[in-house]
Amino acid sequence: MYAFKTDGFEHKLAATQVLLRDADARYSPLAQASSLGAEDMVITHLLASLQLDASIFVLDTGMLHRPTLDLIGRAEAHYGRIFEVYRPDPQAASDFVAEHGDDAMRRSVDLRKACCGLRKVEPLARALAGKNGWLTGLRREQSGSRAAVPDVEMQHVVVGKVLIARAKVNPLADWTWGEVWHFIALEGIPYNPLHDAFFPSIGCAPCTRAITPGEDFRAGRWWWESENAKECGLHVSAHTSQAPTSAIIP
Numbered sequence: 001m002y003a004f005k006t007d008g009f010e011h012k013l014a015a016t017q018v019l020l021r022d023a024d025a026r027y028s029p030l031a032q033a034s035s036l037g038a039e040d041m042v043i044t045h046l047l048a049s050l051q052l053d054a055s056i057f058v059l060d061t062g063m064l065h066r067p068t069l070d071l072i073g074r075a076e077a078h079y080g081r082i083f084e085v086y087r088p089d090p091q092a093a094s095d096f097v098a099e100h101g102d103d104a105m106r107r108s109v110d111l112r113k114a115c116c117g118l119r120k121v122e123p124l125a126r127a128l129a130g131k132n133g134w135l136t137g138l139r140r141e142q143s144g145s146r147a148a149v150p151d152v153e154m155q156h157v158v159v160g161k162v163l164i165a166r167a168k169v170n171p172l173a174d175w176t177w178g179e180v181w182h183f184i185a186l187e188g189i190p191y192n193p194l195h196d197a198f199f200p201s202i203g204c205a206p207c208t209r210a211i212t213p214g215e216d217f218r219a220g221r222w223w224w225e226s227e228n229a230k231e232c233g234l235h236v237s238a239h240t241s242q243a244p245t246s247a248i249i250p
């Protein structure tokens, strides 16, 4: 339904494969943060086909749709790889619900960000501990706030009392939605069936809805909020710098 092969797609694919090989060698240990969305399934497929060592992890927020959770097992069977699953601290999650209720995310941006903080951002920090780089499925086409996503950026984060640099690699930054689906169809890549029900961007069940034709790509995420509030904190960094692919972590 979405697939569209562009002129020069093979060239773009080859460049992505070079970038992934380079990142795997340069930023090891490298991990893929998979949301199990279409872009991330393409990256998992490329890691498997290129036989790269990068690990793969999923943040199970406790709020994901059943088809999203089912895709973990399907993908593990398809690729013969284990997806590491990180979950929120159960006490913190239950305390938050007890204090603010099940619908806290609908009542204010601050409460929504607090929920994302404990269900996504804190588990992400655990997943990235000890990693020199991570892979994401961010694409420039996805939204205005992602229009300048670089192929590689260096993030500077404080771990304990030490400032470390970590590479964030976005191998599909210049891919279009049509190219993502062209490749999925071409290679028979397993994907989340919610995409067939007009969910282009899939997150937690309470915060994701289907879109209608003509709506923005991310219109189905946190649709009750203003456009510029719509990030969950996973892709917001205190200090990042765009890096050439030759950058090396000290």
Ligand code: SF4
Binding pocket: 061, 063, 105, 112, 113, 115, 116, 117, 119, 120, 203, 204, 205, 206, 207, 232
């Ligand atoms: S997307 Fe919604 S349910 Fe998921 S962590 Fe954020 S606020 Fe909570």
